[in-house]
Amino acid sequence: MDRAPGPSVRLKLTLSYAGFLILAGILTFAVVWMVLLRYVPGGNGIRAPGGHFPGQEFLLRSFAPAVGIALGFLLVFGFLGGWILAGRMLVPLSRITDATRRAAGGSLSHRIRLPGRTDEFRELADAFDAMLARLEADVAEQQRFAANASHELRTPLAITQTLLDVARHDPGRDTAELIDRLRAVNTRAIDLTEALLLLSRAGRRSFTRERVDLSLIAEEATETLLPLAGERGLTIQTFGDLTPVLGSYALLLQMTTNLVHNAIVHNLPERGTVWVTASVLPGAVALTVANTGEELTADVVSTLVEPFQRGTQRVRTDDAGVGLGLAIVKSITRAHDGTLTLAPRSGGGLLATVQLPAAPPAGG
Incomplete structure (x- = not known):
């Protein structure tokens, strides 16, 4: 399926980490600001002579630049730290994706074998390894079955061809014996074909319970x-x-x-x-x-x-x-x-x- 390109999961996680960190910083500084307004002298909203609020003006001059610098640092730290953390977290997913692509290309012998303790990624990797092992076994079984079926079907056909060649080059041969042998060989081929069809039907589960x-x-x-x-x-x-x-x-x-x-x-x-x-x-x-x-x-x-x-x-x-x-x-x-x-x-x-x-x- 063709899809329009979009931002990577790593970038989305990075933006989420940075955004969450900035939001937490803003909320923290807002609480500090409210506390300072409450307890700093002159910060409670009482006007000084001339109509000014000396406490608030002091806080703005002293606190606001520091807040801006701190938020800028949090933004940079959030992007860099989020990018690194997201990359480390997505390493197992990259290995799973690589194994999926190999399997799609026909390589069923590859295994992820993700190390470490059990978590969601390792459960996914273990389940994928189990699926690959089952698929590899099924494909190998189907290949053996196809080879054996071809051999078994070829045998009666080869016998039939031999009998017909003998009859063609020996017109005086007893036809009754030839017909009996051809009938026996043909019956075996029919039985084998019906067995193969039954085996296929059972494998597809195409039946009513x-x-x-x-x-x-x-x-x-x-x-x-x-x-x-x-x-x-x-x-x-x-x-x-x-x-x-x-x-x-x-x-x-x-x-x-x-x-x-x-x-x-x-x-x-x-x-x-x-x-x-x-x-x-x-x-x-x-x-x-x-x-x-x-x-x-x-x-x-x-x-x-x-x-x-x-x-x-x-x-x-x-x-x-x-x-x-x-x-x-x-x-x-x-x-x-x-x-x-x-x-x-x-x-x-x-x-x-x-x-x-x-x-x-x-x-x-």
């Missing part, structure tokens, strides 16, 4: 995935209290489905178990999905919410998805002002906990 019961959502997600669990010989156990939240039913269902699906496909080869629990906490509700499985380290678990990261020690299966399941869970949870916590389960497997703010009482 309504009152929903998280325990009912957990039951629906579990029933939907029961056939998949049965194929793998797994048992799903559900436990639920009334857990009302405000949010998008579709997104929360997708979040729960992803958690349960992840617990199923990364489980024991047979006789594994998945536990789905909805519980009430003080001022919040929690959805916990735990599963049996291989031993996981904290380092592996910390990478699972990254897009396209499935954990270096986790077995990839045909039902493992496109690598965005837990990333979508994290995005949906954040969009609902909640937190996602992943931890290795004692005895093997994963313990995933989503905590969301509880909905206010109905009618409240």
Whole structure:
């Protein structure tokens, strides 16, 4: 936005300091003048012979020049002292402005790190440093996501191109097999695109909030995935209290489905178990999905919410998805002002906990 140039804040503060000092000096000298008029002989307004006020004339000759000199000194001192004091006070603001300009130019790694005790400027600088750190982390995450998404999208396209080239140079090849492979590759590309769109939608928070019961959502997600669990010989156990939240039913269902699906496909080869629990906490509700499985380290678990990261020690299966399941869970949870916590389960497997703010009482 173009703005007309104006006086600097330093000059405004200097003029304010000098003006305040001059005003205080004038008031002080006015009080002294009134006191002198009251107590100096002949200064009480009694006329001397000839119609003069000798006390007042004496005061004017003796006091007025000194007052003028003193006010002049106060004016100079106010300007110089105010200019120096204003400059010292605005040094932190200059550092904050410099950091803002660097950030606007694309440098998010710079930090103000304002020294000294806590005051308004240091609180502002600390808040700005925290904002820069968050922005830097978000930008880095977006860059990794864009690179990974490009790689994941390029893979099915490259496979499709290869299959088409083979069919073009080998007209006698079985077209049914080619069509089946193209269909599988195309289905994966569609699933990946839909997952990316869902992740973007959750990140923008472009959804309508309504009152929903998280325990009912957990039951629906579990029933939907029961056939998949049965194929793998797994048992799903559900436990639920009334857990009302405000949010998008579709997104929360997708979040729960992803958690349960992840617990199923990364489980024991047979006789594994998945536990789905909805519980009430003080001022919040929690959805916990735990599963049996291989031993996981904290380092592996910390990478699972990254897009396209499935954990270096986790077995990839045909039902493992496109690598965005837990990333979508994290995005949906954040969009609902909640937190996602992943931890290795004692005895093997994963313990995933989503905590969301509880909905206010109905009618409240």
